[in-house]
Amino acid sequence: MKLSGETSRNGRFQRQPNRFTDRLDSPEPGRYRLYASYACPWAQRVLIVRKLLGLEDLLDVTIVDPIRDEKGWRIPDGDPEYLSELYHASDPGYTGRYTVPCVWDTQDKRIVTNDFPQITLDLEMSWGTSPNLYPERLRPDIDIMNDRLYHGLNNAVYEAGFARDQQAYEEAVARVFSTLDFLEVRLAESEYLFDTLTDSDVRLYTTLARFDAVYYAHFKCSVRRLIDYPALWAYARRLYAIPAFRETTVFDQIKRHYYITQTNINPTRIVPVGPEIDWSL
Numbered sequence: 001m002k003l004s005g006e007t008s009r010n011g012r013f014q015r016q017p018n019r020f021t022d023r024l025d026s027p028e029p030g031r032y033r034l035y036a037s038y039a040c041p042w043a044q045r046v047l048i049v050r051k052l053l054g055l056e057d058l059l060d061v062t063i064v065d066p067i068r069d070e071k072g073w074r075i076p077d078g079d080p081e082y083l084s085e086l087y088h089a090s091d092p093g094y095t096g097r098y099t100v101p102c103v104w105d106t107q108d109k110r111i112v113t114n115d116f117p118q119i120t121l122d123l124e125m126s127w128g129t130s131p132n133l134y135p136e137r138l139r140p141d142i143d144i145m146n147d148r149l150y151h152g153l154n155n156a157v158y159e160a161g162f163a164r165d166q167q168a169y170e171e172a173v174a175r176v177f178s179t180l181d182f183l184e185v186r187l188a189e190s191e192y193l194f195d196t197l198t199d200s201d202v203r204l205y206t207t208l209a210r211f212d213a214v215y216y217a218h219f220k221c222s223v224r225r226l227i228d229y230p231a232l233w234a235y236a237r238r239l240y241a242i243p244a245f246r247e248t249t250v251f252d253q254i255k256r257h258y259y260i261t262q263t264n265i266n267p268t269r270i271v272p273v274g275p276e277i278d279w280s281l
């Protein structure tokens, strides 16, 4: 992983900006292809929304190999062999990481977007509205919630895991658990984060699904497990019972990806056995 450029002088992880930020404002069958990994929480968001909205025929998908080497994501039986080739075809001077999710335009032969926070919103606003995951009446609240989830949880677990400094690590972990505490209270009274299933639930779910399997040990977010939060754990299992969530949650690939690929954190590449967790309701 080329993370060196993403560590600040005080040991904090600072994610690279997204290079491709065009919008997906009109679906065209056969034109766009999503590149995703089952391991990646940002990519799983798009896989879930694609299935929830029934966009399988409008947005083709390629799932990359979960084990990434120094050349980046490999495309099984792919043409091209590596995702990097699509990045360089789109921008020959590209020097960042080759990230999923990204959407490739098969007609213009370029990456339209790797702007992960915007991809699901574009699909929800312009590609499919049943169920309505981004209803207009809730948009300002969903935006605030998504921001809170990103800084307090989705990205904070990475800030904890990739910290190179004790204080930076402890500050990120504190944010993770104060956010989980806030969510526990909220979800004790409500089935979803709002009065209906929304984009925010998708964003929360993909981090919760990885929490006990990876973030607790590998990223050292070890104060409490997800299963120690009764309301959050029940909520996570309720979402897992929905096919779009369950069918895109591949625990084996999640674990192998983080433990084998992130050798800066796990140089032995040993994948832990367990934890044994029953996700059924």
Ligand SMILES: N[C@@H](CCC(=O)N[C@@H](CS)C(=O)NCC(=O)O)C(=O)O
Pocket (backbone or CB within 6 Å): 001, 002, 015, 016, 017, 018, 039, 040, 041, 042, 072, 097, 098, 099, 100, 101, 114, 115, 116
């Ligand atoms: N686009 C964002 C978020 C997406 C992201 O980080 N995806 C990860 C997988 S979870 C990835 O593709 N990483 C490739 C790499 O680090 O080389 C970023 O640039 O950080």
